[in-house]
Amino acid sequence: MINFLPVIYEDELLYSVIARYKQMCGMVSNQALVKDLFGRLIIMKSTFFPIHLNAFVNNLPPTSKITTNEIIINHTMFPFYTSFLSEEKAESINEIMVEGNGLAVESVVGFGGSKVKIQRYLRYCPICYRNDKEELGESYFRRSHQIVGAIYCSIHQVLLKDSPVLSTESGFDYKCADAEVCDEAVIADPYPIRIKELNLQYIHNAERLLKGNYPKKDLQFIINFYIDTLRNKGLASNSGNLYMNELQEQFLHYYPAEYLEIMQSCIDPDNPTNWLRIFVRNNNKNRSPLRHLLFLQFLEVDVDELFQATTVVGKRKVMSEFTPKFDINERRTKWIKLIEENQGASRSELKEKGKGLHTWIFRYDREWYEKVTPRVKVKKQRTDTIDWKKRDEECLKLAKEAVKEIMNKDGKPIRVTPWRIKLTIGAGRWFDNEKLTRTQQYLKEVKEDINDFRIRKVKWAINELNKEDERITAYKVQIYAGFGGGENEVRELIQKVLEENL
Template sequence: MMNVLPQIYSDELLYSVLSRYKRMCGMQSRRAFLEDVYGESKMLTSIFFPQYLERFRENLPPYSKITVDELIWNHTMFPFYTAFLSKERSDLIYSMMVNGCGKSIENLVGFSGGKVKPYNRLRYCPRCYSEDMDEFGESFWRRFHQVPGVLYCLKHETLLKSTIVPSTEKYADYWCADVDVCNDVEDDTYDERFMELNRAYIQNTMFLMDGDYQKKELPDTVDFYVDRLREKGLASANGFIYTKNFVHQFLQFYPSHYLSLMQSNVDESQQANWLRLFVRNNAKNRSPLRHLLVLQFLGISAEEFFYDQSILGRITARVNHVPSFDLEDRRNAWLKIIETNPGLNRSQLKEIGKGLHTWIYKHDRNWYDQVTPRVRARKKRSPVIDWAKRDEECLALAKQAVESLLNREGKPIRVLPATIRQEIGVRRWLDNRKLVRTRQFIKEATEDINSYRIRKIRWAIGELEAEGVNMTVYKVQLYAGFGGNNREITELIRQLFILEV
């Protein structure tokens, strides 16, 4: 059982709380840490969707009154990513977080198949970080800063910065929001129009994160969009959407570069762009980010969307169509098109005989399926990878990355598999088992915590010497970023002072 729990800050990710707890207890072993928190070490750890929360709650100190429901709604990304999902799927995800399932929840919310991806590094606001350090003596990871599409800190209107901390790995390590990773300064900015658009997006996001909304199922959501498009003159009285005008006005409302930042580019010439498909009743994944973009374009807040129950949607009329052409004539004409265009697939044949295709497909479907060929282009075989050559190339990159990390100016960065990948600019594929020499080198080059501490201390000593400061153990400890209360570090600095002298 855990004997103590750090203060949980407003909007703090549970991952951040656990990272601070791990540092507070001075734990180095990930296995021991997970056993201390959950009672078991072999499990997935997700930054956005932690599991086994009931087990975690039972392991909390007796005085703790925090509930699983409070953890999920106030300290995970659950309320944002499930806002537009069905109640059935949302309840399933909630249950998986409470009881655990051993499988990744991210796939259920659309991370794998969706085009809108979460930021793959944790982000922070430099101004919030400075204020936290002044007020609390430490900082923490805020949920709101990790929401895709949130470009600014609303409180300070400061551009959010990325760190080296990966956010979507299945077996994430526990990194605190400290000076080792939050060392960027505010400099970049966007123009006022971008800020204006993003402020409105952020306000809607804040409503979702509060979790104070009533579920709408997908058919009701689509009908709601149809109603609002009808009000803007972008749909007929029956609910037929004037797609071309809709897409055109959407692109006039949002600058193209802004849509690119929001991972939502729209190609006006593409028949199946995401905006055209968004307002159709289909099972395609819809990111909450894109829901908020469409609502903002329609001039509707997230709160209005969830509480407006007056939905009309499309109005369908049943009409019994009687063929007005001779069936045999139509069949012969379609067979002629197939005969004179061998090798073409159904889509290509449809383009040649548009009206005829529509008639045959509607009134004589079985015959159409029997006579119309299905031609599929063969997929090109992927080239065989020369893994020995790939291993040699990756090894060279890894060596360069380690050398760069060790010789970089400024506060040292610990040499870890994650920081090596970050330095190269690649993801976890560098850990492929076939990259034997690369994996072995990274394993050997990985810096243990004690070596990293010594390197930081020597760096701090060198910096203070260059500044002409009268050095003490305490000053070195603070300058290196260890704080002043870690006795183990204090003793290590004393030993280094003796060796250096």
């Protein structure tokens, strides 16, 4: 049993508390530290999901009032990452953290198969760090700064910085948020104001998940909630079938492509199985809380609204029984008058001129409609045969000009994709016609590989930083290029490019 524990600060990670305890005791050996705190030697692999917490609490001083549940809810990332999981799954994760039953907790949470990766290093706000030292005499690692996708401090609205402290590692060291791993320098913000606004709103909602301790909802409930909301917004039919093309178009209009890349949620609109298209579907795959929050933000729905909802509908069978609301003789009189005023008009023309009237007569008085409404045979004009070879040449020329425009555009590079080419041209679906064989082949060939695009962005960022006489580091390039701070794969790529250009 230990004799004391440092005062635990608000929103502090348990990892940070243990690191400060180690420093106060002047301990060097991590094995001795773990034995001291847990009563035996255990292996910790995650700063976000500590395990064997019952053993830790039972080893605290007798006067301690700290509970295992308090630690899990207030000093780990459990509330955030389990917000969109079922009660059963959340309870399973809780049990692993309490007892440490041998299962890899992060794999149960769903980190392994997720396309949204957690940041490799613990992060901090340089202003929070400075203020902590002035007010507390020390600083600490906050949970809110570790939210996946958060690139700003919600309080000071400056960019978060990576420390050299790994967030996940077998048998990691315990390091304090001190001058050895943190500094007070604020990074210049390269992002447009729209990205900052979007991210701050995202962080606001994510922090509510951290502090809200909301009741759990199973995935089916959440999906049905999304369908109901989309139906109210006109993005789903009355039965609950999604208008997916329109939904995708509005989503891509709401979120800049650069921001979706930062949030590890890029969407290829030409891919029928991109993450957005399968997000609101009935399957048992885990969805990252990051993407749930992106979707809720797009829908303009507060997280409270979802978790406080008690009933949802989702998809449903629509059985409609129509009851006429107008006098039938009055409707007939108006329809006859419309016919007389538009002699020679076709049925489709009459329908256009008397939209609501036509719909009512056609639905409730069909037999009479057929008797009195004339059929006018309109001789179809012969349309000119399209010269597809010529059209193909014209479209190919437009596509090539669009690629040049995209590649030569000032500012941050934009990835060359078929969708971006069509957007630049202002083309509609006709541009996808399979008869435009050379154009379609060109679109496939010119689509920029994601790794090549990243290298191009990295080189652009390096050149821009050189113009500003900035001391170039991999981290500065990563932020300036718009990748966010937690992408280890991108960091390695940047380091490689920097070494090649030295």
